[in-house]
Amino acid sequence: xxxxSFLYISFCLPLLLAAGCKDDDYALPTPQSGLQNDAxxxxxxxNVIGLNIEFAYAMAILPDQGKLVSAQAEASIAGATGxxxxxxxxxxxxxxxxxxxxxxxxxxxxxGTTTSVxxxxxxxxxxxxxxxxxxxxxxxxxxxxxxxxKSSNGEAVSLSMGPYTISKMDxxxxxAATDAAACYISIEDMAVYTAAEATANPEKIDLVYLYRTxxxxxxxxxxxxxxxxxxxxxxxxxxxxxxxxxxIIKTWALRDRHLARLEFGIYIDDPDFEQxxxxxxxxxxxxxxxxxxxxxxxxxxxxxxxxxVNNVNNGSKTATISMKRYTMx
Amino acid sequence: MKRHMKIIVAVLLAALAWxxxxxxxxxxxxxxxxxxxxxxxxxxxxxxxxxxxxxxxxNPTIDTVACTINIEVFFGTDLRNLYPRFSLVTDAKLDPKxxxxxxxxxxxxxxxxxxxxxxxxxxxxxxxxxxxxx
Numbered sequence: 470x471x472x473x474s475f476l477y478i479s480f481c482l483p484l485l486l487a488a489g490c491k492d493d494d495y496a497l498p499t500p501q502s503g504l505q506n507d508a509x510x511x512x513x514x515x516n517v518i519g520l521n522i523e524f525a526y527a528m529a530i531l532p533d534q535g536k537l538v539s540a541q542a543e544a545s546i547a548g549a550t551g552x553x554x555x556x557x558x559x560x561x562x563x564x565x566x567x568x569x570x571x572x573x574x575x576x577x578x579x580x581g582t583t584t585s586v587x588x589x590x591x592x593x594x595x596x597x598x599x600x601x602x603x604x605x606x607x608x609x610x611x612x613x614x615x616x617x618x619k620s621s622n623g624e625a626v627s628l629s630m631g632p633y634t635i636s637k638m639d640x641x642x643x644x645a646a647t648d649a650a651a652c653y654i655s656i657e658d659m660a661v662y663t664a665a666e667a668t669a670n671p672e673k674i675d676l677v678y679l680y681r682t683x684x685x686x687x688x689x690x691x692x693x694x695x696x697x698x699x700x701x702x703x704x705x706x707x708x709x710x711x712x713x714x715x716x717i718i719k720t721w722a723l724r725d726r727h728l729a730r731l732e733f734g735i736y737i738d739d740p741d742f743e744q745x746x747x748x749x750x751x752x753x754x755x756x757x758x759x760x761x762x763x764x765x766x767x768x769x770x771x772x773x774x775x776x777x778v779n780n781v782n783n784g785s786k787t788a789t790i791s792m793k794r795y796t797m798x
Numbered sequence: 799m800k801r802h803m804k805i806i807v808a809v810l811l812a813a814l815a816w817x818x819x820x821x822x823x824x825x826x827x828x829x830x831x832x833x834x835x836x837x838x839x840x841x842x843x844x845x846x847x848x849x850x851x852x853x854x855x856x857n858p859t860i861d862t863v864a865c866t867i868n869i870e871v872f873f874g875t876d877l878r879n880l881y882p883r884f885s886l887v888t889d890a891k892l893d894p895k896x897x898x899x900x901x902x903x904x905x906x907x908x909x910x911x912x913x914x915x916x917x918x919x920x921x922x923x924x925x926x927x928x929x930x931x932x
Binding site: 754 | 855874
């Protein structure tokens with residue numbers, strides 16, 4: 470290769486590359502013929518009993534080929550009461566950006582595992598939300614979904630989604646704990662009891678909530694095991710038989726989305742409970758603030774829980790707590 | 799063309815030879831740079847709890863002559879699960895290394911950490927004296 474050829478190629482190659490990188494002009498896509506469908510799962514995080522798994526199921530057919538007749542969602546395990554397929558198609562209102570629903574079908578009916586709607590408007594395209602309320606029967610199992618639609622020209626389409634694992638854990642939101650009143654927390658029952666109630670079920674009490682402001686010390690809101698050193702239970706007279714030694718690990722910035730309902734996309738799932746180490750964990754957690762949390766293991770090792778502090782009130786000596794609980798044995 | 803190629807090859811070889819002859823900086827057994835600095839002290843110290851929040855009530859008292867660190871922690875601090883955090887003078891390192899949670903609950907036998915200077919010639923052992931807010 471001569472030096473002149475080398476120069477020629479060196480000049481032409483960048484020009485060729487620049488031309489190759491040019492964007493193509495946009496062209497409207499050609500719609501596919503026949504009835505089409507697609508779906509996405511809208512909910513994130515673990516699938517907890519009692520919560521919804523939400524899907525958006527989209528279906529469409531070219532107007533000159535037909536109209537939508539019906540749509541249905543079938544779950545491998547029947548959903549709990551509250552499962553429904555939306556009968557409205559939503560658009561975003563430009564005035565305020567609010568999702569606005571336009572009814573396109575009769576309200577859905579559920580028969581066993583199948584939830585369906587029948588369109589009652591001339592509709593060629595719709596995206597319907599499907600809310601599957603996770604039933605108790607699905608605990609620890611996997612659930613599959615089949616979405617299907619029919620059009621007036623006799624076509625039918627279907628789409629499978631899943632499998633989705635349903636969590637074993639339970640959840641309880643917004644329990645009110647009050648110092649020297651409803652302050653005895655049971656992980657087993659996921660409840661806060663008064664002294665009288667704790668006396669009736671002392672073997673179920675795992676934690677005591679208290680609020681103290683001793684002079685010169687930082688104590689504030691605390692979760693303490695009944696068996697903890699009395700210095701962490703100042704002024705507390707435990708009901709007879711309340712003596713469990715619960716392990717507690719104080720945590721900060723773990724704002725589980727289910728419990729906190731804040732903007733943080735963090736979810737605690739079954740494996741977090743299984744893998745959490747409670748070796749050398751103390752039996753007290755003092756100076757808890759709003760949005761703090763505590764990992765807890767019951768004395769018998771049967772339950773592990775994560776308690777999130779939604780809110781505290783120093784004046785009324787109260788705290789609002791939410792809990793996720795996992796059964797270990 | 800041949801002449802050009804010869805020049806390019808010569809330049810490349812010269813560059814390679816220059817890079818190859820450059821003096822290497824000495825590193826220690828941890829792969830850290832050994833420098834000329836002989837300073838050897840702790841400039842700040844903190845303890846974090848299991849929630850990764852500080853547990854100290856105020857700034858610690860660091861005596862760089864007596865080599866002691868006095869730190870007071872909040873009442874109710876779980877002394878068995880603390881994360882020590884040292885700030886050292888430039889280029890210094892710590893021995894033993896901090897590997898994670900550390901037990902500071904044995905107040906009668908306080909933990910000791912040795913600061914090693916940047917030139918790795920000076921070693922000073924600091925004692926961490928923890929007291930709980932009373």
